[in-house]
Amino acid sequence: MGVDMQVPVDSDRARARCRSHRRRILEVSQKVDALHVAPAFSCLELVDAVLNYCVDEPVGGADAFILSKGHGAMAHYVVLEGLGVLDPSRVDRISQSGSTVGGHPDRGIPGIIASTGSLGHGLPLALGIARGKREHSTPGTVFVVMSDGELMEGSVWEALLLGPSLGITNVTVIIDHNGSISRGDIMKVQPNLIPVAPKLQAFGWDTREVDGHDTAAIVEALRSGSGTAPLAIIATTTKGKGVSYMENQPIWAYRSPSPEEYQVALSELVDPEDSHA
Amino acid sequence: MRDAVARAITEAARTRDDVILVVADISPAASLKTFLDENPTRIVDVGVSEQAMIGMAAGLAMTGLRPFAYTIAPFALYRPLEQIRVDLAYQDLPVVVIGVGGGLSYSALGATHHTMEDVAIAGALPNMTVIAPCDPLETQAAVTGSFDLTGPAYLRLGKSGEPDLTAAATEPFVLGRIRQVRAGSGTALVGYGPILELGLRAADQASGRGVSPSVYSAHTVKPLDLERVDTILSTYDRVVVLEEHVHRGGLGMQVQARANEIGSTASVVSLHLGDVFLHTYGSKDDLLEAHGITLESVTDALIGRR
Numbered sequence: 001m002g003v004d005m006q007v008p009v010d011s012d013r014a015r016a017r018c019r020s021h022r023r024r025i026l027e028v029s030q031k032v033d034a035l036h037v038a039p040a041f042s043c044l045e046l047v048d049a050v051l052n053y054c055v056d057e058p059v060g061g062a063d064a065f066i067l068s069k070g071h072g073a074m075a076h077y078v079v080l081e082g083l084g085v086l087d088p089s090r091v092d093r094i095s096q097s098g099s100t101v102g103g104h105p106d107r108g109i110p111g112i113i114a115s116t117g118s119l120g121h122g123l124p125l126a127l128g129i130a131r132g133k134r135e136h137s138t139p140g141t142v143f144v145v146m147s148d149g150e151l152m153e154g155s156v157w158e159a160l161l162l163g164p165s166l167g168i169t170n171v172t173v174i175i176d177h178n179g180s181i182s183r184g185d186i187m188k189v190q191p192n193l194i195p196v197a198p199k200l201q202a203f204g205w206d207t208r209e210v211d212g213h214d215t216a217a218i219v220e221a222l223r224s225g226s227g228t229a230p231l232a233i234i235a236t237t238t239k240g241k242g243v244s245y246m247e248n249q250p251i252w253a254y255r256s257p258s259p260e261e262y263q264v265a266l267s268e269l270v271d272p273e274d275s276h277a
Numbered sequence: 278m279r280d281a282v283a284r285a286i287t288e289a290a291r292t293r294d295d296v297i298l299v300v301a302d303i304s305p306a307a308s309l310k311t312f313l314d315e316n317p318t319r320i321v322d323v324g325v326s327e328q329a330m331i332g333m334a335a336g337l338a339m340t341g342l343r344p345f346a347y348t349i350a351p352f353a354l355y356r357p358l359e360q361i362r363v364d365l366a367y368q369d370l371p372v373v374v375i376g377v378g379g380g381l382s383y384s385a386l387g388a389t390h391h392t393m394e395d396v397a398i399a400g401a402l403p404n405m406t407v408i409a410p411c412d413p414l415e416t417q418a419a420v421t422g423s424f425d426l427t428g429p430a431y432l433r434l435g436k437s438g439e440p441d442l443t444a445a446a447t448e449p450f451v452l453g454r455i456r457q458v459r460a461g462s463g464t465a466l467v468g469y470g471p472i473l474e475l476g477l478r479a480a481d482q483a484s485g486r487g488v489s490p491s492v493y494s495a496h497t498v499k500p501l502d503l504e505r506v507d508t509i510l511s512t513y514d515r516v517v518v519l520e521e522h523v524h525r526g527g528l529g530m531q532v533q534a535r536a537n538e539i540g541s542t543a544s545v546v547s548l549h550l551g552d553v554f555l556h557t558y559g560s561k562d563d564l565l566e567a568h569g570i571t572l573e574s575v576t577d578a579l580i581g582r583r
Contacts, residue, residue: 128339
C-alpha cells in the first residue's frame with residue numbers, strides 16, 4: 001500500500017515540478033478558450049502529492065485515485081502527463097473538435113477511473129471500491145480529492161456518515177479548502193460549513209489540517225492514518241495559487257488568460273535558478 | 278416478486294462469486310435470509326442513503342463485482358437519479374437497480390411511493406436497460422438474464438403475492454425479446470409488469486364475447502424489441518397496449534410511434550395511467566380504476582368498443 005512506501009519528499013523538487021505543472025496548464029490555456037485554471041492551481045499539490053508519493057502505481061495498482069472535484073481536471077491531466085501515463089498530445093487538444101479529453105475527467109482516459117464533474121460523486125464511489133476490496137481480499141487505499149464547496153452536496157454527507165459506519169478505513173479524503181465557490185466566498189453563502197474538521201470528526205473521521213501547497217506537509221498528513229478510522233485531510237489552499245492576479249479572484253475559475261496575462265503569469269512561475277540566469 | 282428476486286439472487290450466488298447486494302433500509306430479511314446465511318459479507322446496508330447506495334454500487338462494480346442495488350422503486354430511481362445517470366449509465370457499469378413496489382403497488386401510501394413515470398425516465402438514459410417482469414417467473418429469469426448485460430439495468434418489480442402468469446406461456450423468456458404468453462388471433466394485448474394479470478383476465482372476458490386476443494409480455498421495455506413490435510403490428514388488426522405507467526415515454530406511445538413510422542394499418546389503443554397525481558387511496562384496483570383502467574375498460578378495448 002502506498003502509505004507503506006514512504007518515498008521521501010524533496011521539497012525543492014516538488015515545488016519545481018508543481019511550477020512546471022502550472023506553466024503547462026497555462027500553456028494549454030492559450031490553446032483553448034475556457035479552462036478551469038484557478039481550480040486546478042488550487043488542488044495541484046494535492047493531486048501531485050497523492051500520485052507521486054502515496055499511491056503504489058499512478059494507474060492500475062492496488063491504490064486508486066478519484067478527482068471528485070472534476071473541474072480541477074487540468075491538475076490531474078498534467079500530473080498524469082508528468083508520470084508518463086497520459087499522452088501530452090491528447091491534453092494539447094483538450095475539448096477541441098474530435099478530442100477525447102475534455103473539461104472533466106472521463107472514465108477510460110489513461111489514469112482516470114471515474115467520470116466526475118458533477119460534485120458529490122467521488123466519495124460514494126470510493127466507498128464502493130474500498131468495500132469491494134474487502135470482498136476481493138485485496139489491499140489498497142482509495143484517495144479522493146474534493147473541493148470544500150462540494151461539501152454542500154447532500155450525497156457527500158451520506159458518504160461521510162456511511163464510511164465509518166461500515167468500518168471502512170481504506171479511504172482517504174483530501175479537501176481542497178480554498179474557501180470559495182463559483183460565486184465567491186463560502187463564508188457569505190454557507191458560513192456554517194466552516195470549520196470543517198469538527199464536523200468530520202463527529203462523523204467518525206480522523207482529521208488533519210495542512211497547508212495545501214506544501215507537498216511535504218501534505219504527504220506527511222497522508223501517511224499519518226491510524227488505520228482504525230478513515231482519514232480526512234483539510235488542506236488550506238488558494239484558488240489560483242501561484243499567479244498573483246488569479247489568486248482568490250472568482251473570474252479565474254472559468255477564464256483563460258490573454259496572451260499578455262499569460263506572459264505575466266509565466267514570469268511569476270520562473271524557477272529560481274532560471275531567474276538568476 | 279420480492280421473494281422471486283431474492284431466490285434468483287441467492288441461486289446466482291451459488292454459481293458466481295461476484296454477486297453483492299446494496300440495500301437502503303429495506304428489510305428483505307425473510308426472503309433474503311438464505312442469501313445472507315450463505316453470503317454473510319455480500320450485503321451492504323447503507324441505511325436511508327439512496328445516493329450513497331448507487332455510488333457505492335458503482336464503486337463495487339468498478340472492482341469487478343455485480344451489484345444489485347435494492348430499495349422501494351421511487352427511492353431506488355428518482356431520489357438518486359443523477360447518481361444513476363452519471364455513476365451507472367455514463368460510466369456504463371453493470372449494476373442492476375431493483376425498484377420494488379413499482380407502479381401503484383403501494384396504493385395505500387400515496388404518490389410519494391408510486392412510480393408512474395419510471396420506465397420513461399430510466400429508459401431515457403443511454404446505456405440503460407429497463408426490465409419490468411409481469412410475474413415471479415419472469416422476475417427470476419430477468420435476474421438470471423441480467424448477468425449477460427455489460428451495462429446498468431433498472432428492474433421494476435411489483436411487491437409480493439403476484440401470481441405466476443407465464444408458467445404455460447407459449448414462448449420462453451429471453452431478455453430483450455417480447456414474448457407471447459398466450460396465442461390468439463385478430464387482436465393483441467401487449468403489456469409489461471404485474472398489470473398483465475388484468476390483461477389476461479380481460480382477454481378471458483373478451484373470449485366470451487367472440488374475440489380471442491393474443492397476449493404478449495414486453496418485459497424488456499428498453500431496448501424495445503422493435504422487430505417483434507413490427508410483426509405484431511402487421512399480424513393483428515387491433516393492438517391494445519396496457520401499462521401501469523403514464524403515456525408520455527411509455528410503451529403505448531412507442532408502439533403508436535412505431536405504427537406511424539412503418540405505416541401500419543392496425544388500430545393501436547393505449548391504456549395507461551393519467552397525467553395526474555392521485556390524492557385518493559385504497560387497493561391497487563381502486564387506483565387503477567381512478568385512472569380509468571378496469572377489467573371492463575380493458576375488455577372493451579380488446580373487443581373494439583373504445
